[in-house]
Amino acid sequence: MIDVDPGAAAPGASAEPGTGARNGGDLVVETLEALGAKTVFGIPGQHALGLFDAMGRGNLQFVSSRVENNSAFAADGYSRATGEVGVLFLSTGPGALTSLAGLQEAYATGVPMVVVASQIPLEGLGARRKGMLHQLDDQKASAANVTKSQRLIQHASGIPSAIQDAWTEAISSPQGPVWIEIPQNVLLDPIMVPPVEDALAEAADNPPRVELVREAVKWLQGARRPAIIAGGGTRRGNAEQSLLSIAEKLRAPVICTPGGNGAFPWTHELSLQSWIEDRYMTDVLEDADVLVVIGSSLGEVTSNYFTFEPRGRIIQIDAEPRVLESNRPGLGIRADAGQALAALDEALAPAEVAVDWHGSTPEELVKESLTKVKARLESQDLAKELAFMADIREAVPADMQTFWDMTIASYWGWSCWDSREGQFHSAQGAGGLGFGFPAAIGAAVGLETLGKTAGSARVLAVSGDGSSMYSISELATAKQHNVPVTWLIVDDGGYGILREYMVGAFGKATATELARPDFVKLAEAFGVPAVKVAPGDVGDALKAGFAADGPNVVVVETLLKMFGPTHLGD
Incomplete structure (x- = not known):
């Protein structure tokens, strides 16, 4: 029999405001802390007040964005930069729904996150009571397309186990965001559950099947023209060293997708870099007699917009079973990329046959292929664009992480950015606007949490004027937390890439031109230093921004063009 203090609130009764009584929110905070969480992103809301009350008794750092979608991007960036799980707190209804586009990017890119959303009180769920503030018929169903799984917790005693399970699922390949929602009264009511003392979450094992590894080795040992496509799963699986070893054993050229950028050394003699959208590279990949595709669906960009017609056999490795053979038949190996490449590397001997690309x-x-790409670029009147990207690369420290929005500069970055010791992150998973700046805020916060100094924690965000307006309010967040982020805004007066697409397809652009603010004055209104410079001065402006304290903005007014993947008439 449990002794209950007769003066204590009865189970199920609401805690008196300001009493500091433990509630369901405390169990959320305690479990997250036990799992190793240090930082939470989000925005308070009426039904989520129990969470925020509990944070006042805990040790979690809270970063409050101004829009929930940006909170999701920030948690995403935190995870990408640190390798830890991003944690997001959401309020009910509109707040939860506003986060979904950000979660789509995390889901598409395989970023581990735990999302805790509040819910209306239990008595209002379903059809029992209508007309409650923020009420949705089925809130977690709204998240079904953008999270790995969704859970509704109806009793405080179930909170620790549910969060532990969600964390485990988030870090298990294929990684991704996991959704938990907790009704308002479950968060607020006093509890008899003791404080959480420990929690353990270990990623589920996801090794390749032995017979599939054996078959893949057989194909590769007999290949005369092997090649490798390294997608984002290569980086998520920490498979870089195994990839390098395999490529050198097979003498196989390696090309990285936008998500895989940085998975293979840029200047290696087998590196085709990331020119995945150039037809010369497509030709090379089509000619491979065995093509290894790691952590990529061979989707729209990787397949050069579905023009890719391979003539050889394909070995496709991916942790997500829905990706395997979704666009091309092949030997599908469902496994974590790190585990799969380690197994292949262990089983592979150096190439047993002479590798010969038609006499080369x-x-x-x-x-030869890189020389052809360079010559094509030089033939397309792109001197300004090449110089602009080279100036940015020269200014950015070798180990700095960069976050790129969906803008023409970022499309260039997909192909030409040498990550060096840093990491390249872009919104190419789902392709939504507004990713760059809030993700960079989350990244910088995370790097500081790991003990980095302000200088080494600084990150770069790159946006266009159109995409920057999606996250302009986060200047307040960056200022409030003094986040070391430098934000480069390339202002071309509209949705530049859409303008170019429409002119190319229809001869004119419609609805792509935008009224926009004076970005320098707007940043300064938030208390954030900003400068506008000519394209040729972007490097010096960035270097000055990197040397400063806190957030700052660099604006460049210029119209960049995209490179063409083929010559006219090809």
Whole structure:
């Protein structure tokens, strides 16, 4: 029999405001802390007040964005930069729904996150009581397309286990965001559950099947023209060293997708870099007799907009079973990329047959292909664009992480950015606007949490004027938390890439031109230093921004063009 203090609130009764009584929210905070969480992103809301009351008794750092979608991007950036789980707190209804576009990017890119959304009180769920503030018929169903799974917790005693399970699922490949929602009264009511003392979440094992590894090795040992596509799963699986070893054993050229950018050394003699959208590279990949595709669906960009017609056999490795053979038949290996490549590397000996690309060595083929790409670019009147991207690359420290929105500069970055010791992050998973700046805020917060100094925690965000307006309010967040982020806004007066697409397809652009603010004055109104410079001065402006304290903005007014993947008439 449990002794109950007769003066204590009865189970199920609401805690008196300001009493500091433990409630369901405390169980959320305690469990997250036990799992290793340090930072939470989000915005308070009426039904979520129990969470925020509990945070006042805990040790979690809270970063309050101004729009829930940006909170999701920030938690995403935190996870990408640190390798830890991003945690997001959401309020009910409109707040929860506003986050979904940000969660779509995390889901598409495989970013581990735990999302805790509040819910109306239990008595209002379903059809029992209508007309409650923020009420949705089925809130968690709204998240079904953008999260790995969704849970509704109806009793405080179930909170620790549910969060532990969600954390485990988030970090298990294929990684991704997991959704939990907790009714208002479950968060607020006093509890008899003791404080959480420990919690354990270990990623589920996801190794390749032995017979599939054996078959893949057989194909590769007999290949005369092997090649490798390294997608985002390569980086998520920490498979870079195994990839390098395999490529060198097979003497296989390697090309990285936008998500895989940085998975293979940029200047390696087998590196085709990331020119995945250039037809010369598509030709090379089509000619491979065995093509290894790691952590990529061979989707729209990787397949050069579905023009890719491989003539050889394909080995496709991915942790997500829905990706395997979704666009091309092949030997599908469902496994974590790190585990799969480690198994392949262990089983592979150096190539047993002479590798021959029609009279060229693989190293000669790579050099020739990159030379052809360079010549094509130089033939397309792109001197300004090439210089602009080179100036940014020269200004950015080798180990700095960068976050790129969906803008023409970012499309260039997909192909030409050498990550060096840093990491390249973009919104190419789902392709929504507004990712760059809030994700960079989350990244910088995370790096500081890991003990980085302000200088080494600084990150770069790159946006266009159109995409920047999606997250302009987060200047307040960056200022409030003094986040070391430098934000480069490339202002071309509208949705530049859409303008170019429409002119190319229809001869004119419609609805792509935008009225926009004076970004320098707007940033300064938030108390954030800003400067406008000519394209040729972008490098010096960025260097000055990197040396400063807190957030700052660099604005460049220029119209950049995209490169063409083929010559006219090809």
